Amino acid sequence: MLKLRRLATADADFEARFSQLLAFEGAQDAAIEASVARILEDVKRRGDAAVLDYTRQFDRLDAPSVAALELPKVRLTQALAGLDPDVHDALVVAADRVRAYHERQVLQSWTYTEPDGTVLGQQVTPLDRVGLYVPGGKAAYPSSVLMNAIPAKVAGVAELVMVVPTPGGVVNDLVLAAAAVCGVNRVFTIGGAQAVGALAYGTATIPQVDKIVGPGNAYVAAAKRRVFGVVGIDMVAGPSEILVICDGKTEPDWIAMDLFSQAEHDELAQSILLCPDAEFIDRVAVSMERLLEQMPRRKVITASLEGRGALIHVRDLEEAVALANRIAPEHLELSVAEPEFWAKKIRHAGAIFMGRNTCEALGDYCAGPNHVLPTSRTARFSSPLGVYDFQKRSSLIQVSPEGAHSLGRIAATLAYGEGLEAHAKSAEYRIPHR
Amino acid sequence: MLKLRRLATADADFEARFSQLLAFEGAQDAAIEASVARILEDVKRRGDAAVLDYTRQFDRLDAPSVAALELPKVRLTQALAGLDPDVHDALVVAADRVRAYHERQVLQSWTYTEPDGTVLGQQVTPLDRVGLYVPGGKAAYPSSVLMNAIPAKVAGVAELVMVVPTPGGVVNDLVLAAAAVCGVNRVFTIGGAQAVGALAYGTATIPQVDKIVGPGNAYVAAAKRRVFGVVGIDMVAGPSEILVICDGKTEPDWIAMDLFSQAEHDELAQSILLCPDAEFIDRVAVSMERLLEQMPRRKVITASLEGRGALIHVRDLEEAVALANRIAPEHLELSVAEPEFWAKKIRHAGAIFMGRNTCEALGDYCAGPNHVLPTSRTARFSSPLGVYDFQKRSSLIQVSPEGAHSLGRIAATLAYGEGLEAHAKSAEYRIPHR
Numbered sequence: 018m019l020k021l022r023r024l025a026t027a028d029a030d031f032e033a034r035f036s037q038l039l040a041f042e043g044a045q046d047a048a049i050e051a052s053v054a055r056i057l058e059d060v061k062r063r064g065d066a067a068v069l070d071y072t073r074q075f076d077r078l079d080a081p082s083v084a085a086l087e088l089p090k091v092r093l094t095q096a097l098a099g100l101d102p103d104v105h106d107a108l109v110v111a112a113d114r115v116r117a118y119h120e121r122q123v124l125q126s127w128t129y130t131e132p133d134g135t136v137l138g139q140q141v142t143p144l145d146r147v148g149l150y151v152p153g154g155k156a157a158y159p160s161s162v163l164m165n166a167i168p169a170k171v172a173g174v175a176e177l178v179m180v181v182p183t184p185g186g187v188v189n190d191l192v193l194a195a196a197a198v199c200g201v202n203r204v205f206t207i208g209g210a211q212a213v214g215a216l217a218y219g220t221a222t223i224p225q226v227d228k229i230v231g232p233g234n235a236y237v238a239a240a241k242r243r244v245f246g247v248v249g250i251d252m253v254a255g256p257s258e259i260l261v262i263c264d265g266k267t268e269p270d271w272i273a274m275d276l277f278s279q280a281e282h283d284e285l286a287q288s289i290l291l292c293p294d295a296e297f298i299d300r301v302a303v304s305m306e307r308l309l310e311q312m313p314r315r316k317v318i319t320a321s322l323e324g325r326g327a328l329i330h331v332r333d334l335e336e337a338v339a340l341a342n343r344i345a346p347e348h349l350e351l352s353v354a355e356p357e358f359w360a361k362k363i364r365h366a367g368a369i370f371m372g373r374n375t376c377e378a379l380g381d382y383c384a385g386p387n388h389v390l391p392t393s394r395t396a397r398f399s400s401p402l403g404v405y406d407f408q409k410r411s412s413l414i415q416v417s418p419e420g421a422h423s424l425g426r427i428a429a430t431l432a433y434g435e436g437l438e439a440h441a442k443s444a445e446y447r448i449p450h451r
Numbered sequence: 452m453l454k455l456r457r458l459a460t461a462d463a464d465f466e467a468r469f470s471q472l473l474a475f476e477g478a479q480d481a482a483i484e485a486s487v488a489r490i491l492e493d494v495k496r497r498g499d500a501a502v503l504d505y506t507r508q509f510d511r512l513d514a515p516s517v518a519a520l521e522l523p524k525v526r527l528t529q530a531l532a533g534l535d536p537d538v539h540d541a542l543v544v545a546a547d548r549v550r551a552y553h554e555r556q557v558l559q560s561w562t563y564t565e566p567d568g569t570v571l572g573q574q575v576t577p578l579d580r581v582g583l584y585v586p587g588g589k590a591a592y593p594s595s596v597l598m599n600a601i602p603a604k605v606a607g608v609a610e611l612v613m614v615v616p617t618p619g620g621v622v623n624d625l626v627l628a629a630a631a632v633c634g635v636n637r638v639f640t641i642g643g644a645q646a647v648g649a650l651a652y653g654t655a656t657i658p659q660v661d662k663i664v665g666p667g668n669a670y671v672a673a674a675k676r677r678v679f680g681v682v683g684i685d686m687v688a689g690p691s692e693i694l695v696i697c698d699g700k701t702e703p704d705w706i707a708m709d710l711f712s713q714a715e716h717d718e719l720a721q722s723i724l725l726c727p728d729a730e731f732i733d734r735v736a737v738s739m740e741r742l743l744e745q746m747p748r749r750k751v752i753t754a755s756l757e758g759r760g761a762l763i764h765v766r767d768l769e770e771a772v773a774l775a776n777r778i779a780p781e782h783l784e785l786s787v788a789e790p791e792f793w794a795k796k797i798r799h800a801g802a803i804f805m806g807r808n809t810c811e812a813l814g815d816y817c818a819g820p821n822h823v824l825p826t827s828r829t830a831r832f833s834s835p836l837g838v839y840d841f842q843k844r845s846s847l848i849q850v851s852p853e854g855a856h857s858l859g860r861i862a863a864t865l866a867y868g869e870g871l872e873a874h875a876k877s878a879e880y881r882i883p884h885r
Contacts (some may be wrong), residue, residue: 022601035750037717039823040860051687104864104865104868105771107860107864107868108865110861111555111861111865116570121561121563122573127555129555135818136805137552137818137819137820139556139820139835140794140795140797140803142798144801144831144832145798145799145831157867158869159868160865160869161870191868191869227831227832228718228832241628246687246827246829248832249829249831249832249833251589253680257650268880270792270880271650271877271880271881274873274876274877274880275874275877276482276647277876277877277879278871278873278874278876280873281871281872281873281874282871303641310871312873313870313872314870314871314872314873318873329708331688344537345549349845354788356849357849361573361574361845363574363845364576364578364579365576366845366847367845367846367848368576368846368847368848369845369847369848370848370849371570371847371848371849372849372850372851373852373881374850374851374854374881375848375849375875375881376853376856376877376880376881377867378850378862378863378874378875378877378878379850379855379858379862379878379881380846380848380861381866381874382861382865382874382878383858383861383862383863383865384571384848384850385571385848386567386573386846386847386848386860387846389527389844391843393680394679394846395683396843397578397579397661397683397843398578398662398682398683398843399683399843400843400844400845401573401844401845401846403844405839409799409825409830409832409833409834409836410834410835411800411802411803411830411834411835412801412802412803412820412821412824413794413799413802413803413805413820414802414803414804414805414809414813414818414819414820414837415790415804415805415806415809415819416806416808416809416813417808418808419809421808421809424813424817424818425813426541427541427545427816427817428812428813428815428816428817429536429815430538430541431538431541431542431545431593431594431817432812432815432816434538434593434625435592435593435594435625436747436748437715437716437748438715438745438746438747438748439708439710439711439714439715439746439748439752439817440712440714440715440816441812441836442708442711442712442872443705443708443709443711443712443810443811443812444810444812444813444816446702446704446705446708446809447705447807447809447813
């Protein structure tokens with residue numbers, strides 16, 4: 018019997034229980050932090066030798082050199098060629114759709130000229146080299162390779178270096194095939210904090226990158242946090258979440274399965290349903306009870322739903338949207354009659370899945386948008402991974418002689434006000450003498 | 452006698468000396484880290500009471516309540532009205548120019564419809580509430596208020612909460628005037644890690660924000676790093692830098708003063724000149740020697756130039772650009788005959804100042820572009836502060852019945868491949884039965 022948390026906004030204790038539901042703090046483990054700091058320092062100092070040592074220790078892989086840990090390109094194309102035709106086609110179509118969507122995100126350089134001839138703008142350039150971390154073992158998802166690699170390639174990143182641990186030498190062919198589809202340039206079978214360190218600092222064999230993206234375990238996350246500043250990083254993701262708003266007119270089984278699809282990721286994942294129809298909520302609960310038995314990952318689903326899930330009865334959809342904006346969910350399903358109307362009222366969400374047809378799973382794989390999304394309420398201030406994360410801007414300023422005159426006086430006035438004489442003089446030099 | 456570092460790319464020891472010049476590691480002080488962690492924890496737990504205690508302790512300000520530390524709005528407009536007319540006008544014109552430039556950065560929502568009726572896109576929304584940290588005392592720059600507040604306001608941020616410490620009760624009227632010009636909504640005279648904590652967690656009096664921006668001392672920087680994830684933060688800035696590429700045809704005094712204008716910020720600031728004309732470099736050195744005497748901040752300038760500055764003789768401008776791309780400078784001046792030609796070859800720079808008229812100081816105050824720029828080689832992967840830092844995106848996905856069919860099959864195939872049965876089933880439910 019699935020013990021589901023049931024809340025209603027009309028209940029006196031709703032606020033307290035709702036706050037408790039949202040409270041989640043990703044604890045930073047001091048032992049992991051210390052271990053990661055030591056590994057990074059060692060990789061920085063000893064380079065390849067340290068990478069080899071840790072790979073031997075953690076992945077039981079005894080390589081004569083880091084070069085021997087690089088997979089030849091043909092290994093990737095072989096993996097792709099060896100796929101079951103259905104899977105091959107699904108992967109290629111998914112990649113094409115993800116690419117087509119991301120091509121719409123490319124930022125362009127721009128300038129404008131003021132009446133006096135002064136030119137202002139921004140020059141947009143891609144990052145030179147990006148590192149892509151891919152977890153080994155059970156959490157190795159080919160879709161994750163697509164979602165991280167394709168935006169980088171669309172941005173024009175010249176070199177994409179993938180690292181993937183292969184504990185005991187076990188290689189995931191689906192992951193390699195995905196790398197082939199995306200045009201990943203180099204692949205090293207290393208992982209953990211040592212791989213993050215190698216990418217951040219560079220070694221004799223592994224080139225230094227400008228940014229590291231991709232999911233990983235607690236060691237990888239801690240290592241990414243520590244090297245931030247030396248290189249860029251993407252968000253350090255928390256547990257995955259789904260919030261479903263349903264008007265009570267969708268098939269209960271569909272909603273139940275959508276909640277499961279998030280819960281099956283991880284025991285800490287969070288699935289919440291908001292609905293104004295109490296009877297429908299009961300029907301979803303019955304569906305969940307029945308469908309759970311068929312799920313191979315029912316243990317994880319049960320732990321996730323009982324630990325962090327909730328079915329919440331709301332007064333109306335307006336109230337549901339207000340709660341959604343407080344939650345700022347990673348995934349939001351609007352399983353309602355007029356999704357366009359309600360989507361406009363959503364201020365914070367990683368991705369909005371609109372209408373009864375649009376289950377989150379489509380977005381996870383092949384709809385086109387990225388599945389790397391802000392978790393843990395960070396949709397309040399951050400965005401899905403995109404091409405824009407692999408481009409950067411340089412301001413362009415070209416002041417005309419007239420502009421040097423008018424701007425020079427303003428700058429000098431303000432610089433003197435701030436006590437910065439050299440700034441003022443430097444501007445005044447450019448004022449033409451008449 | 453100014454002891455300037457002179458390098459030439461033709462020298463045998465150039466690579467070693469150049470690497471040494473670029474090596475800079477912002478040490479993280481363990482004592483500061485521990486102190487900041489304690490303060491943040493205390494503010495999170497005790498809220499207003501903790502803020503009052505630390506403000507009493509660090510700023511010698513004994514207020515009866517946090518509400519008493521809020522400045523009434525009229526205090527800001529009074530500060531603006533009380534300015535010297537020249538300064539008033541300079542501030543207003545600078546703000547107008549910064550606003551006009553940033554209005555070109557506003558991101559728009561977009562969608563597109565596929566042939567089968569599936570709609571994909573991104574919905575762009577502003578952050579709800581932003582905290583702006585402004586340092587107290589000597590480093591209180593009104594221009595910094597403009598550069599941080601205006602992009603937030605242009606983005607549509609509804610509430611901008613400024614914090615500025617006033618040690619001993621000393622208020623900087625220029626800073627308040629700048630806040631008035633920018634439409635800052637609330638101002639609290641608090642600072643340090645306690646102000647960052649109050650903005651990140653919220654207290655009974657101070658509202659929780661979604662992002663904290665603005666410069667600060669080591670305590671503020673450490674606090675921002677620690678609250679990152681709970682709220683967004685801007686970059687934690689390192690020392691400021693300028694790289695000047697000159698073809699040897701600009702007035703040597705101008706170049707000397709441009710190098711000074713960076714050096715006067717901070718003893719750790721870095722000013723570097725690249726030039727293919729050895730004789731011109733000598734003339735710049737002579738100018739620097741002569742001009743230094745007139746500089747009120749000559750002590751800081753000397754320490755900065757002798758500690759981290761360099762005059763570098765290069766073979767040609769092509770080589771200068773290659774070095775610039777290795778340095779990825781915060782500020783890059785192209786004091787050359789054809790700045791448009793050379794700017795296109797720059798891959799990494801925070802801001803590019805093109806042509807002999809365009810000194811960095813114009814960009815610091817009033818040209819329009821932001822003066823909050825990536826330092827310490829982070830221009831390899833990051834951008835000037837902009838409107839885009841105060842907006843975020845939500846993916847939009849609305850799948851048509853036909854789309855649910857075709858996408859459902861692909862998603863299910865890939866989900867089964869990843870062992871995620873609930874994902875697969877959730878997608879398959881949407882495939883219309885025929």
